[in-house]
Amino acid sequence: MTASHVRWFMNDRFGMFVHWGLYAIPARGEWVRSLEKMSVAEYQPFFEEFNPVKYDAKKWARTAKEAGMKYAVMTAKHHDGFCLFDSKLTDYKATNTPAGRDLIREYIEAFREEGLRVGLYYSIIDWHHQDYPHFGDKIHPMRDNESYRDHRGEFERYLTYMHGQVKELLTNYGTIDVMWFDFSYDDMIGEKWKSSELVRMMRSIQPDIVIDNRLGGNMKASEPEIYAGDFMSPEQLLPPEGVVNEAGEPLSWESCITLNDHWGYCASDTNYKSPQTVIRGLVECVSKGGNLLLNVGPNAKGEIPRQSVDILNEVGKWMDANGASVYGCGPCKLAKPEWGRYTQRGNLIYAHIYDRGMGPINFRGLQGKIKRARLLADGSEIKVETPWNAWEYPEDAFISFSSASLPDEINTVVELELSEE
Ligand code: H79
Secondary structure: OOOHHHHHHHHHOEEEEEOOOHHHOOOEOOOHHHHOOOOHHHHHHHHHHOOOOOOOHHHHHHHHHHOOOOEEEEEEEOOOOOEOOOOOOOOOEHHHOOOOOOHHHHHHHHHHHOOOEEEEEEEOOOOOOOOOOOOOOOOOOOOOOHHHHOOOOOHHHHHHHHHHHHHHHHHOOOOOOEEEEEOOEOOEOHHHHOHHHHHHHHHHHOOOOEEEOOOOOOOOOOOOOOOOOOEEOOEOOOOEOEOEOOOOOEOOEEEEEEOOOOOOOEOOOOOOOOHHHHHHHHHHHHHOOOEEEEEEOOOOOOOOOHHHHHHHHHHHHHHHHHHHHOOOOEOOOOOOOOOEEEEEEOOEEEEEEOOOOOOOEEEOOOOOOEEEEEEOOOOOEOOEEOOHHHOOOOOOEEEOOOOOOOOOOOOEEEEEEEOOO
């Protein structure tokens, strides 16, 4: 059973991930400092320069809403340690750049105003903080630097900082719907971050907040740790068969996926997914009981890249006509059909038809069980018939696409109302 505070999350299915920070200026992705082994000093010019004059959170919120997204998650702090919010615990924040304001506050207010739920991404990794532990040498920007090798910070001080920032984020901005921690690895997982204490503090401020699983607990255990989280977070992949715990019960999950091949803005990366790929990816998530958190990486000026907006607009057109097959829907009890995928909500089955094939569309086992069939996009009647040549398949129902005037869209959805669930 899904816990009640997670219900809205698994109902809404589709969210926007926003990766934005100083790394938008070099425009080579959010890992640039680590990949190019830049020192704090070498990264500093981007701090001095950061001035996103085109940042309009309301515009982003409209883009997300029109794409059919119901919630968003934005980087309050990524691995580089730069804070987009006005933290009292550091000077390394947007208010001290030419931007001169709390960019997270604007995001939260704008998205909430458009009726979207708001979430915050917070990186546990922090390449800027002097007390951040150095066990992660293989990814730290200063891993080959002699002076860095002998640097030993006070881990306790970093923990106080991190817990303090999470408290700020959950105290100063009203309701926060999702907290998205990133990233625990190797032996630095779980209680090393004082995670139980952290989560207890979070729930005392925001009892219903939905938390991801990246503090490092085991969600699949029969008795997960308090910090194990509310949902699994596969990154850049869709789980082959959904996600279950050790008892075989379905778990909540959300795949996070980029539109091109980077999270943070990367000027040279034009390898964008098509609207069809995105729509089918979303449907695949829903058909396996999960969510899609689709990423955009705004540029240094504060704009979501044109290509991303174009894709989202196309997705939005489809969602406008077919969103009923996504929101509140989940896996179908029928096996995956050859021509596409099913999603289901109560006694409504949604047939997402990707491949019409050469003959009639076959609904395995549904003979006599379909009360009515409609094209979801416009509500028009679709006749369920048994063609003369289907005598060998008495259990199945069929619709014929050759006779009906069905639009050949990227993802045609037929809504089947069953006589009983
Ligand atoms: O915020 C996004 C990533 O920056 C972050 N999680 C998502 C949501 C993330 N942190 N760590 N990882 C992902 C895993 C590390 C992947 C790596 Fe690499 C492979 C680090 C070095 C090689 C990807 C490719 C990053 C740089 C090159």
